[in-house]
Amino acid sequence: MVRAVWNGAVIAESEDTIVVEGNHYFPRSAVQEHYLVPSGHETVCAWKGTASYYTLDVGGERNPDAVWYYADPAPAAAAVRGRVAFWRGVTVEA
Numbered sequence: 001m002v003r004a005v006w007n008g009a010v011i012a013e014s015e016d017t018i019v020v021e022g023n024h025y026f027p028r029s030a031v032q033e034h035y036l037v038p039s040g041h042e043t044v045c046a047w048k049g050t051a052s053y054y055t056l057d058v059g060g061e062r063n064p065d066a067v068w069y070y071a072d073p074a075p076a077a078a079a080v081r082g083r084v085a086f087w088r089g090v091t092v093e094a
Helices: 075-080
Strands: 002-006 010-015 018-020 023-027 036-045 050-058 063-070 083-086 091-093
Touching: 002 023, 010 050, 010 083, 018 075, 036 063, 050 091, 075 083
Parallel strands: none
Antiparallel strands: 002 010, 002 091, 018 023, 023 083, 036 050, 050 063, 063 083
């Protein structure tokens, strides 16, 4: 079981993660959606495409742009479609 934890809360938990470039991508269905706040932030990866972000909100504490996903990944990154990954202090326990 792999867990993503921040500010004492389990944000995501799954046995079905995909590791890409050292990051665990969790199925969207494994994420506690009530912690996610949409963000307007986007970045571009040369081989995965455009990433969109969510801010985490746990107990009134916010972690800006700590969750990312590829809504329409490039063909080479099709495996991450429908999945999210974490950074910025989110602990991923494998």
